[in-house]
Amino acid sequence: xxxxxxxxLMLNGERGEAARQSMEILSALGKIYGAADMVxxxxxxxxxxxxxxxxxxxxxxxQDFAAAGARVRIPTFLNPAGMDREQWQTLKVPAAFAKKQLxxxxxxxxxxxxxxxxxxxxxxxxxxxxxxxIAWSESSAISFANSVLGARTNREGxxxxxxxxxxxxxxxxxxxxxxNRVANLLVKVEVPLKGTSDFGAMGAYIGxxxxxxxxxxxGVKAAxxxxxxxxxxxxxxxxxxxxxxxxxxxxEWNVAQGAEEITFGARELSAMREKMGGAGKSDIIAIGxxxxxxxxxxxxxxxxxxxxxxxKLWVCTARxxxxxxxxxxxxxxIEQAGGNxxxxxxxxxxxxxxxxxxxxxxxxxxxxxxxxxxFKKKVVYGDVEDIVCE
Amino acid sequence: MRVKGRExxxxxxxxxxxxxxxxxxxxxxxxxxxGIIVDKGHPLEGKCVAGxxxxxxxxxxxxxxxxxxxxxKKNNRAPVAIINEEAEPIIAVGAIIAxxxxxxxxxxxxxxxxxxxxxxxxxxxxxxxxxxx
Numbered sequence: 001x002x003x004x005x006x007x008x009l010m011l012n013g014e015r016g017e018a019a020r021q022s023m024e025i026l027s028a029l030g031k032i033y034g035a036a037d038m039v040x041x042x043x044x045x046x047x048x049x050x051x052x053x054x055x056x057x058x059x060x061x062x063q064d065f066a067a068a069g070a071r072v073r074i075p076t077f078l079n080p081a082g083m084d085r086e087q088w089q090t091l092k093v094p095a096a097f098a099k100k101q102l103x104x105x106x107x108x109x110x111x112x113x114x115x116x117x118x119x120x121x122x123x124x125x126x127x128x129x130x131x132x133x134i135a136w137s138e139s140s141a142i143s144f145a146n147s148v149l150g151a152r153t154n155r156e157g158x159x160x161x162x163x164x165x166x167x168x169x170x171x172x173x174x175x176x177x178x179x180n181r182v183a184n185l186l187v188k189v190e191v192p193l194k195g196t197s198d199f200g201a202m203g204a205y206i207g208x209x210x211x212x213x214x215x216x217x218x219g220v221k222a223a224x225x226x227x228x229x230x231x232x233x234x235x236x237x238x239x240x241x242x243x244x245x246x247x248x249x250x251x252e253w254n255v256a257q258g259a260e261e262i263t264f265g266a267r268e269l270s271a272m273r274e275k276m277g278g279a280g281k282s283d284i285i286a287i288g289x290x291x292x293x294x295x296x297x298x299x300x301x302x303x304x305x306x307x308x309x310x311x312k313l314w315v316c317t318a319r320x321x322x323x324x325x326x327x328x329x330x331x332x333x334i335e336q337a338g339g340n341x342x343x344x345x346x347x348x349x350x351x352x353x354x355x356x357x358x359x360x361x362x363x364x365x366x367x368x369x370x371x372x373x374x375f376k377k378k379v380v381y382g383d384v385e386d387i388v389c390e
Numbered sequence: 391m392r393v394k395g396r397e398x399x400x401x402x403x404x405x406x407x408x409x410x411x412x413x414x415x416x417x418x419x420x421x422x423x424x425g426i427i428v429d430k431g432h433p434l435e436g437k438c439v440a441g442x443x444x445x446x447x448x449x450x451x452x453x454x455x456x457x458x459x460x461x462x463k464k465n466n467r468a469p470v471a472i473i474n475e476e477a478e479p480i481i482a483v484g485a486i487i488a489x490x491x492x493x494x495x496x497x498x499x500x501x502x503x504x505x506x507x508x509x510x511x512x513x514x515x516x517x518x519x520x521x522x523x
Contacts, residue, residue, distance in 0.1 A: 021487065028398050028482045048454065057422060057457035060464065061487060157453040159483045 001030045001171070002037040010167065018070035022163035029160055030171030039133045039172040043075045043126060044165035046108070047137035048158025049117060050082035050349035051100040058158070059100060062107035065162070070111045073168040077116040077126065078108060079138045080291070080316075080346045085115075091340065094354055113165070117344040118318035120229065120291040122149065125320070130251050133176055135164035139242070140290045140366060143232030146243035148225065150251040152176045155242050175243055182254045183216030183245050185209075190219060190265040195383035196296075197273070199227040200365025202264055203234025205272040207241060209262060216245040216255045223249055229290050234365025276368045278378025281311075282361035285339075285387055286347035286371070288316030289364035294324050296384075297341065301330035303388050304337035311361075313339030313388065316346040347371060361387040393500040397517030398477050399485035399492035403470040404511035404520075407504050408442035410434050415451025416458040416484065425467030443510045444469035445501075449481035459484030471512035473519055475501050485514075493517050 003011065011027060013020040026038065048054045082101045083093040109115060118124060119138045128134050128151035136142050137156035145151040154174040156164065164170040174180055187206055193199055206215050215235070223231070223246065235241040245253045287300055292315050300315050315334060317325070322343040325331045331341045347360065348370045360371045361380035368379045380387055411433050414420070419429035425440035439462070449455060459481070462468035472485050477494040485492035491514030500521070504510060509522040 024400065024486050025483055028477070028486060029479055031396060031398070032477050032479065032482060054454055054457060057461040058454060061457050061460050064460075065487075157456070157479055157483065159453075159456055159487060160479065 001027060001035055003027070007038060016069045018065060018068045018166055021068070022070070022166040025160060025163040026167060026169070026171055030173065033171065033173040035171035035173040037172050038169040039176050040169045041074060041133045041135050041164060042128060043134050044072065044161050045077055045079060045121060045136040045138060045141060046113065046158055046161045046165065047079040049078045049080065049104060049108070050345070051097060051104055052082045052349055052351050054104070054158070059104050059107070062104060066107045066110040070162070070166050072112045072165040074165060075114065075126070076112070076165040077114040077118070077121055079117065080119055080349050081105060081117045081344050082350050084342050084344050087340070087342065091342065092355055094351065097351055097354065116318065116320070118291050119346070120293070120318055123291065123293050123321060124318045133170070135161050135170040137161040139236035140229065140233030142242050143236050143244070144229050146175055147232055147245065147250050148228050181243060181252060182256050183214040184256045184259045185213035185215045186255060186259045186261045187215050187217045188219055188261065188263045189217055190263055191269050193220065193227070196227055196230045197363050197381060197383045198269060199223070199231040200234040200363070200368070201269055201272045201276060203231040204238040204276060204365040204369065205264060205268055207235040207237065207239030210235070210239050210241050212240060213260065214243055215241060216247070216253065216259070218247045220246055220249065226293050226296055230364060233290050237366035237369040273381065276365065276378070277381030279380065280359060282359045282380050283312060284347070284352070284357050285311055285313045285361045286316065286367055287314065287363060287384060289346055289348060289362065289367035291321065291346065292317045294321055294328070297321070297325045297330045298328070299384055300339070300388065301333040303384055304339060305333045307337050309338040313337070314347060315339065315341045317341060317343055319343040363387060392518055392520040393496050393498070395473070395493035395496040395517050395519055397514050398482050398494055399490060400515045401489060401491035402511065402513040402515060403443070403491050404509065405441055405443045405470040407445050407506060407508045407510045408434070408437065408439060409504060409506045410444070410446035412446070413448050413450040414446050416449065416455035416480070417452040419451065420458060420462070422458050422461035423465055423467070425462055438467070439469045440467040442469050443471045443473065443512060445473045445504050447475040448478050451480070453480050455480045456484035456487060459490065460488040463488040463490065471514070473501070473504065473510070473512060493519055
């Protein structure tokens, strides 16, 4: 791989131990994937933040790395943590877990990383532009950045995103290159998609069907950003798609000659919804996977205003979005109905099992996948108006 | 016999080879305190990786596996070196942060020639492996 003289100095350890180790990680990855050189990036998003995910092994690594002098060179922020930093006691997160989680956040903060813990950085002001290179590591954010914004990122792991943040560049391979941003699975959508849950179900179906291929959708007339974020999240969770195109909607549209063609119609939609959703009474209604936009919080607030909910309701979101919801009065309406607007974390990475929860309802294809695995029981799946009842 | 491979993680070490026919998931598959493989049904289930030159096709499973390699190292239960048929990021990153010498893609069919119990020296800085018996 071709390295600049500065990169060579970093690799030789002349810019400190943290830079040396980061450079060693990046050049090993570059070697594995055949990168010709490194490409400068404008932001990094580091996953592996929840104590539930990384445990003591990850915590120790982050503390060692911070102590070795690791400092980020570019704007860097975090994936959701295992709890809301401000409301964890109210939300009954176990104290032992909270202690470890705070230690993890403190190690990141020593490295100069922003304490923004979200999978929707693009909703709180971090919006890379078309063609911009970044190193993000939360699968739904990667999908949104590549597909909806046209920015360029591979699926980074926690340590590789952190190494990229410390160095300011990432190996130039995969989705950083034009030649790999080409669809080879053409999906003809032949059913009107009604709500967020239909987009999540289509994402789940195509995620499974794509088997590593890049999908391109035709036949979708309109799709809000909220629905696209649901689609991409679900595709990444049920498969591994890190980029997709949608005719007339995404900024890029490149389809290979001879791409495989499949149809997504009413039959596929209803079969997938059947596969994803179970019945029965849930003990949490979880909204906000990926993190809810202000508009989605408003929708929930309008639904529950003046009611008293019998089931626990969590609307998960980024802290900045929650602050906007506080100001707009949505948080109060949701709280008065007995629900919570929860920041910094989500239903997938917080220790729900330790909190005595055994069955969930959700409107997200991604959450449906993970919560079904977590509880060994199908979620109740539907749009906000279907799953949020009195 | 000294053979050429790719340098993945720097440093050099020598030890007895422990060969796995299957990929290894360190997260959930190896106990970080003891170094014992606990993955049910794995060909090396019950064996301890500590002090060995661990030879396996590739990593698999959660990316948290990288951190488990570091924990093993801190607990003195890590392999002394790693040889993969073809490296992937979980093991490569884990070896680098734990400072375990590692090479992959040995020339010819050298990878297949490494047998359990053989003494092997790994030089991750120059990307070579020496099969001693």
